[in-house]
Every structure is written in C-alpha cells, then in structure tokens.
Amino acid sequence: MCGGRGTRLDADAEKPLFEVAGAPMVDRVADALAASGLERAHAVVSPHAPETRAHVSAREDLAVVETPGEGYVADLRTALDRVGTPALTVAADLPVLDGAAVDRVRDAFDGRSVTVCVPAVLKRRLGASADTTFERDGRALAPAGINVVADASEETIYETYDARFALNVNRRSDADLAETLLGGADGPR
Template identity: 35%
Template structure:
C-alpha cells in the first residue's frame, strides 16, 4: 500500500500567537502552499486538532480532506496517526518552501517501516537561520513515519531549514518568497 502524505497542522502555535497554517507567505496561507505541493506527489490529508479551528474552516472551504488528531502534542498526534493510518509521510504545515520533489524524494526512500527524519547538513543552511540542530544536522519537518527505528535522510533544499515558528521567521519567509517568486 502506498504511504499517505499527512500535513501536520494541529499544533498550538504558542510562539506565534496565531494559527500558523493559515498565516500567509507571499499572499497565500502556508497550509495551501504545502497542500498544493503534496498533492502533486500523492494522496494527502491535513491533520488538524481542537487547536486549529481556523485551519479546519479554511480546509473545509477549499475541499481539503482532513483527519482530526487529539491535539495533545506532536508525538501524541503522530502516534494517533500511526494507529489510524499506518505508516505515512509527514510534512509540517509551517514549511512554506517545501517542494513536491522534496516530498517525492522522502516518499521514494521510505520503506514504510523504518522512520526517516529529514535533515540538512549544516553546510547547506543559510547562516541567518536559527534552526533546530541535532547531531550536526538541521532537522526539517519532512519525515517518513514508520514503526521500527529511525534514521536520518539527507535532503538538499536549503529552504527546508526555514519552518515558520515566530513572527520574525514569518517576515523572513515573506522576504524570501518575494525574491524567489
């Protein structure tokens, strides 16, 4: 069975103070940017929760298929989705520059069993970003979620290092979007 793509859009957005998925980058809500790229690769669901009522409204208005998670936290939501869907490819709703080719690459490499954590080598990350670094890599919000073990999967799109968690990162994303079109 082909792995479903799930856009994770049910978080609390506590650092942002607003629902991140509906915030606009270059005039378009991030959730729509990510969804458009994901659907080029395969069947896609948006995972929402009680934390994201405006995201739910937008998805219903746009005819985007949804799955409701408990909204207790990322790990809990991933466990819930594994139980409901089996293994899947996970894309964060706050990755405004994810491309279909990035998602396709992870989907192709994912065997449906061993989780793949999407990473970028530090050398590929623009120095003005302050991403999450673990074991010398930048963790990005694009993963294969499986049932046994985990390994890093190195990606090449440097803009995957920008996930929008703060108002400053949203401003940066808008500046970048204007530059790249």
C-alpha cells in the same frame, strides 16, 4: 500536521493560517503535496486550531483527521492509527516546499522510517531559526519537519542542503525569510 497554536510566531492568525507571500502556510504545504506523486493527503488538526480545521475542511484535496490536541507526538500517533503506515508526515510551517522536494523524500523511503534533516550551519547561513538540533558524526543537524514513518523499527537520516527543507516558520524573521525565498507577496506560489 496543522494543529499547533504557533505561540512563538506571535500572530493574530492560527499558525497554519499565517500567510507567507500572500497564502496561508497550510495551503502552500497542501499545494506541494498535491503537486507531488503522493496518492492522497490528510490534514491533521486539533482543537487548538479550529479556524484551521474549517479552512482545510473546505479543500477537496485533503481528508481531515482530528486529534485530541495532546501534543505533536500524541497527535501524530492518533493520525497514524487512522491513516496507517508508511506515511509521509509534514508540518504546516514549511511554506517553501514544493512537489519536487516532497517527491525527493518519498523516493528516499526504502522501507525504513526516514527523518529529514538539514545541517544547522545551513539554517544559520540562511538566517532561519533552529530550535532543535542534535549531533551526528560530529555535526549539528536540525530536523526539517518532514519525515516518512514506517512500521519497521529501523530509521535512516536523510540529510540535505536544500533550503526548501531548512525553513520552518516559527518566528516573524522566518516568515520574512520565506517571503524572500518565494519572491515576495507577489512571487511564485
């Protein structure tokens, strides 16, 4: 999912093209998907991010799915109608993901939809923003922005303390934290 405007990031570039440690976030996520055991990847774009659409269209490892840009949920439905389910979905603002992390989510799929969450306390400890949280069993959890969507109405929560799932870059402070976790602008990609 890479069709958002990224207004909270307050950047000149479209959010998916915002560079973290020397590479656009959408490339970091696409590279993680390519390094995983997934068969294929699609970049879901909207009219709100035309430069992102052009950028991902140039990648041979991504098929592009265009949506009307009516919001995350509506655009996700459009994308799922095109690619089918089950489908692993991931937001373009998770630049510290890698193939192994993606495979952990894929392996957690047991026929039910999977919502990946991290404890809100982990986000606070890292210094990452947490815009959305919910209570489960008396603890605050934050959705990670990576899920598996299946046809079944049943859903499972996959809770992890893995920092690779705890950092959605929504603000400059999140980008700075991602740079630190990745080893800086000259660090690993």
